[in-house]
Structure formats: C-alpha cells, structure tokens
Amino acid sequence: MKNTFDAFASEIIANPYPALARLRAADPVSWNEPLKGWLLTTYDDVKAAQKDSRFSAERVKPFTMHMAATKRPELERMGTLLNHWLLFRDPPAHTPLRRLLIDAFTPRAINALRPRIGEIVEELLDPLSDRNQFDMISDFAFPMPATVIAHILGVPSSDVPKFRTWSNDLATVIGNSRRVPDRFERGARALFTLTDYFRTTVSHRRNARTKGVLVDDLIAAQESGGPMSEEELVASCILILFAGxxxxxxxxxxxxxxxxxxxxxxxxxxxxxxxxxxMVEEVLRYECAAFVIVRVANEDIEIGGKRISKG
Ligand code: HEM
Structure with missing residues (x-):
C-alpha cells in the first residue's frame, strides 16, 4: 500500500503525530516514497530493528559507491569522509571507536563540566536579561551546547558562529532539509571545511596536550597506536560537534x-x-529531538508481513 506521509512537508514537521498515528494503525511497515525507504512506525518494530544485526548502520556506503560509479569525485570524497564516522559503522569497526569516546561522557566526566557549563549559561543569559524579547534558538539553544562542545573539543568559543553555518550546510545532507536544491554540493563543501578545520586543530594540539580535553585524549589514543586512524580522529571531532x-x-x-x-x-x-x-526525559519522550533513525538491510528481511529487500 502507498502512503502519503511526507516527513519533509512543513505541516508534518510542525506536527507529525496525527499522520504517524494514522499510518501506524493502517500500515505500520510501509514503503515511503519521499524517504525512498521502508518506514517502521511501531515502538516494537523500531526497537527490534535497532537490535537486529541484519540492519546495518553503514548507510553512507551505497551513496559513496553510487557517486564513484557516476563519476562525481567530490561527492564520492564526501562519502569517504562520512564513512569514517562511527555513527555510520557497524561492529567490529564500531566497537573500539565507541569505546574511546565513552570516558568523555561518563556521568563523572559530565559532572566535572558543570562549573564551565554554568558559566557558559550565565554568559549567554546575562546580555538577554534586560531585553523585552529574544530568539530562544539563536540566542541560547544553539550557542549553549555548541560552546560546551567547543570546550570539550578544545577549540575556541569564538569559532562557534562558524560551526552554525557549517553544521546547517552539513545538515542538508545528513539532516532533514532535503528540499535544498544544491544540498549535496553544499554539504560536501561544509564537510571539507570542517575536515580542514579539525585537521589543523589536531596538528596544533599534538604538541600542547591537556589531559581531560577530549580531542587531546583522542590524539593520545591515536598516537599510542590504538584502533583510531588520523582520519577517524578528525571524523570523530566533526561527529561530536554535529551530533551533540x-x-x-x-x-x-x-x-x-x-x-x-x-x-x-x-x-x-x-x-x-x-x-x-x-522534565528533560519527558520532553525527549514526548517531542523527539531526532526524528528518524536510518538503517540499511544487509539481506532480505521480513517484518509485519512485508519484505524489505537487501540494500
Ligand atoms: C537531546 C540530545 C540528543 C539526542 C536526542 C541524541 C540522539 C541520538 C541518536 C538517536 C543517535 C543514534 C543515531 C543512529 O543510530 O542512527 C545518536 C548517536 C550519537 N550521538 Fe547523540 N543525541 C543527543 C545528544 C548528543 C550529544 C550531546 C553528543 C555529544 C556531545 C552526542 C553524540 C552522539 C554520538 C557520538 C553518536 C554516535 C554513537 C554511536 O554510533 O555509537 N549526542 N544520538
């Protein structure tokens, strides 16, 4: 059965839940033309698919191969860079890369960041206190986490405005702005710029490392001959900036x-x-901050009477 659920339509972005509820009732595993994939809309199916190793996180590989076959070297290069992100890897390659990040995000490590996070919040709220109105997203919700992540990654907070442009452009490929006409070219340019930025950061910090700064700990892990290559180190910095x-x-x-x-x-x-x-847990449950999770079928898989073909 075909359905008309268009995840990129503005009325759906504003309130997807009635349309999702109708779809879940009528056709819980449905082919979705705008997404060019199968859409699972029940909790149980999504949970099972996330645990099912026949579904792969390596969803950039088909894109990269297609760009190579159609002789688009810039976009092939974008795919190659994205393939280094642990977000787009499966075990066994995923496991050691993920392990290297775990220490930076333990409750203890996050608690140690509290004083600096408090200062960042104060610095952003202070100039807003005598204004009649402000833009919650531009004035606070974007710069707050971006500045915290800049601190975690050991890059200057003065670079945060640049991160916004680069991330917005990269989100045209990885996020949900599919209607941008030149999205691949724009996303590729942003990814190349971010890659150059973090390559330079890594090379500057190699000689002046501070324990507890994530990028320095990753450099130390990489230099000790561990599982992370230099490309993966740079890719992990970009991933944390973007995903966080x-x-x-x-x-x-x-x-x-x-x-x-x-x-x-x-x-x-x-x-x-x-x-x-x-409240934070409830907001995450009630109004999800990440709308869709994408996986590629490594083999033909049957779910709810529908056959999801390999690829
Ligand atoms: C409200 C906050 C957040 C939400 C809702 C969220 C959501 C998600 C989701 C759904 C995934 C899995 C995507 C997939 O498998 O396709 C993911 C992965 C990831 N996120 Fe977040 N995230 C949040 C905050 C953060 C922050 C603050 C950071 C880092 C500073 C971060 C770093 C990562 C990383 C590194 C991955 C890849 C993990 C892996 O592949 O093992 N996220 N996030």
Whole structure:
C-alpha cells in the first residue's frame, strides 16, 4: 500500500503525530516514497530493528559507491569522509571507536563540566536579561551546547558562529532539509571545511596536550597506536560537534515551547527545580529531538508481513 506521509512537508514537521498515528494503525511497515525507504512506525518494530544485526548502520556506503560509479569525485570524497564516522559503522569497526569516546561522557566526566557549563549559561543569559524579547534558538539553544562542545573539543568559543553555518550546510545532507536544491554540493563543501578545520586543530594540539580535553585524549589514543586512524580522529571531532549540538538545540527549543503550552507544568518546575531531570526525559519522550533513525538491510528481511529487500 502507498502512503502519503511526507516527513519533509512543513505541516508534518510542525506536527507529525496525527499522520504517524494514522499510518501506524493502517500500515505500520510501509514503503515511503519521499524517504525512498521502508518506514517502521511501531515502538516494537523500531526497537527490534535497532537490535537486529541484519540492519546495518553503514548507510553512507551505497551513496559513496553510487557517486564513484557516476563519476562525481567530490561527492564520492564526501562519502569517504562520512564513512569514517562511527555513527555510520557497524561492529567490529564500531566497537573500539565507541569505546574511546565513552570516558568523555561518563556521568563523572559530565559532572566535572558543570562549573564551565554554568558559566557558559550565565554568559549567554546575562546580555538577554534586560531585553523585552529574544530568539530562544539563536540566542541560547544553539550557542549553549555548541560552546560546551567547543570546550570539550578544545577549540575556541569564538569559532562557534562558524560551526552554525557549517553544521546547517552539513545538515542538508545528513539532516532533514532535503528540499535544498544544491544540498549535496553544499554539504560536501561544509564537510571539507570542517575536515580542514579539525585537521589543523589536531596538528596544533599534538604538541600542547591537556589531559581531560577530549580531542587531546583522542590524539593520545591515536598516537599510542590504538584502533583510531588520523582520519577517524578528525571524523570523530566533526561527529561530536554535529551530533551533540543540533539534537540538544532541538531539545531546549522543544522544552521551552512545551512549558509555554503547559503552564501548570511550568509552575510545578518553578516551585521544584528537582523536577528538571524528569522534565528533560519527558520532553525527549514526548517531542523527539531526532526524528528518524536510518538503517540499511544487509539481506532480505521480513517484518509485519512485508519484505524489505537487501540494500
Ligand atoms: C537531546 C540530545 C540528543 C539526542 C536526542 C541524541 C540522539 C541520538 C541518536 C538517536 C543517535 C543514534 C543515531 C543512529 O543510530 O542512527 C545518536 C548517536 C550519537 N550521538 Fe547523540 N543525541 C543527543 C545528544 C548528543 C550529544 C550531546 C553528543 C555529544 C556531545 C552526542 C553524540 C552522539 C554520538 C557520538 C553518536 C554516535 C554513537 C554511536 O554510533 O555509537 N549526542 N544520538
């Protein structure tokens, strides 16, 4: 059965849930023409697919091979660079790369960042306090996580505005702005710029490393002959920058909007700030900050009576 669920339509981006509920009831495993893939819409199917090793995270490989076959070297190069991201790798290659990042994101490591995160929040909110209005996304939700990530990666916070342009351009390929006409060229340029930026950062920091700064710890791991190549080191810096701030920005924006729409919940939170962590969990559940997870079938797979063909 064909369906008309268009994840890129503005009314769907504003409120996808009624259309998703109809689809889930009528056709829970459905071919989706705009996404050019099968769409799973039930919790159980998504959970099972995420654990099923027949579904691969290596979804950039087919793109790279297609660009090589159609002789588009710039886009093939973009694919080759993206293939170094651990987000787009399967075990066994994924496992050691992921392990190298785990230490930077333990509750202890995140707690150690609290004082600096508090300063960043104050620095951003201070100039807003005497304004009648401000833009929650541009003035706070984007620069806050981006500045924290710049700190984690050991790059200057003055470069944060550049990250926004590069990330927005890269999101035309990896995110959901598929309607941008020259999205591949734009995404490729942004990825090449980010790659040059982090190559330079890595080469500067090789001689002046500080323990506890993620990029320096990764450099140390790479120099000790571990599993991470220089390309993968640079790719991991770009991935953390990209994956960490877009999602967190969406979370802050969603939380703000939901609290405005639900003043009783807003009042509860003001009276008891201990509710903040459960509020964050609830916002993530209620209004997801990352809309879709993509996988490629490594073999023909049957789900809910539908046959998902290899590839
Ligand atoms: C609201 C906040 C966040 C949400 C909703 C979120 C969501 C996700 C999702 C759904 C994935 C899996 C994607 C897939 O398998 O295709 C993922 C992976 C990842 N995220 Fe996040 N993320 C958030 C914050 C962050 C932050 C703050 C960082 C780092 C600073 C980060 C770094 C990563 C990395 C490195 C991966 C790849 C992990 C792997 O492949 O093993 N994320 N994230």
């Amino acid at each position: 701030h877009e999602t967190t920005m969406n979370l802050i924006g969603n939380a703000t909007l939901l609290l405005f729409k639900n003043p009783d919940q807003w009042a509860l939170l003001r009276n008891d700030p201990n509710l903040i962590s459960s």
